[in-house]
Amino acid sequence: MISLNLTVPLAVDFNEAADYFIFIANLLIATSAVLVAVSVVLGIIFKKSLRAQNRFIFMLNTSICDTLSGVGGYYIGLFDVQEGYPSRNGTYSIMPLLLAVNILTILSAQVDRFLAVVYPFIYSRYITRTVVIGVCVFCWFYTYLSLTVQNLVTVEVAAKIKAYGTLSLQAIIIAKVLMNVKLYLIAKYQIAREPPGPERDSKKESLRLIIVVVVCFLALCTPRFYYVIVVQMTGSRYMFTNCATDPFTVMIRFTSTCTPGLYIWGSPALREAVLKTVWGRVCPPLRKR
Numbered sequence: 001m002i003s004l005n006l007t008v009p010l011a012v013d014f015n016e017a018a019d020y021f022i023f024i025a026n027l028l029i030a031t032s033a034v035l036v037a038v039s040v041v042l043g044i045i046f047k048k049s050l051r052a053q054n055r056f057i058f059m060l061n062t063s064i065c066d067t068l069s070g071v072g073g074y075y076i077g078l079f080d081v082q083e084g085y086p087s088r089n090g091t092y093s094i095m096p097l098l099l100a101v102n103i104l105t106i107l108s109a110q111v112d113r114f115l116a117v118v119y120p121f122i123y124s125r126y127i128t129r130t131v132v133i134g135v136c137v138f139c140w141f142y143t144y145l146s147l148t149v150q151n152l153v154t155v156e157v158a159a160k161i162k163a164y165g166t167l168s169l170q171a172i173i174i175a176k177v178l179m180n181v182k183l184y185l186i187a188k189y190q191i192a193r194e195p196p197g198p199e200r201d202s203k204k205e206s207l208r209l210i211i212v213v214v215v216c217f218l219a220l221c222t223p224r225f226y227y228v229i230v231v232q233m234t235g236s237r238y239m240f241t242n243c244a245t246d247p248f249t250v251m252i253r254f255t256s257t258c259t260p261g262l263y264i265w266g267s268p269a270l271r272e273a274v275l276k277t278v279w280g281r282v283c284p285p286l287r288k289r
Contacts, residue, residue, distance in 0.1 A: 011079055058108065
């Protein structure tokens, strides 16, 4: 009689003090990601004035990704899981590709802010809320369609698809950096020449926020990206036992807390919605703030 062991062991053995630190740190990262990202999701959904603005639709899309990443973090961060190749107790790349959805969404948000500030008349005419929602849906569809194809074809074809995906990711990262520089110059010179008023303040706020988000996002994500490239090019093994003990993977997972946290920090309207509409229902005194 054949018995199947479906139990996935924990990420650490708790033989040393460092094991307890790693386990608790991963638990806190997953919990903070869920709490902060869900707060942003509910804040935007419950506030009609936020749902009507395109930039908050992009925030909503990334925060949904961050919520799922936080939930998945309980598995990846607490159990013996190694994503990538070779995989061990992995999620068939479902969880790692949430990062790809985030990358595409944030790049789209950068382009959106560029068009909104530089070409306001064209933007208001063509970039409607329906178009933005369609772009967000496309980010999900393209990412997971590629994963489906990769899982259905032969290993050789899958390797080629993964190689093309890696090259595309490099191009996207370069595009994000260049777009961030462009947005910074726009915020520094073009908006500075506009007359003071609510519209100028809104443009300045949105540009500042997307610039800070991209900088923090790239700072947390790119070390892991180039680490994987070095491992694959040299043919060496991964230095870390699993995702929980891999500091580069932990940094990526921390973006699920950092990105929505920056949204709350950089947008007074969203911060008010989160405090009064979301957390105000849990803690009534927050509604009076």
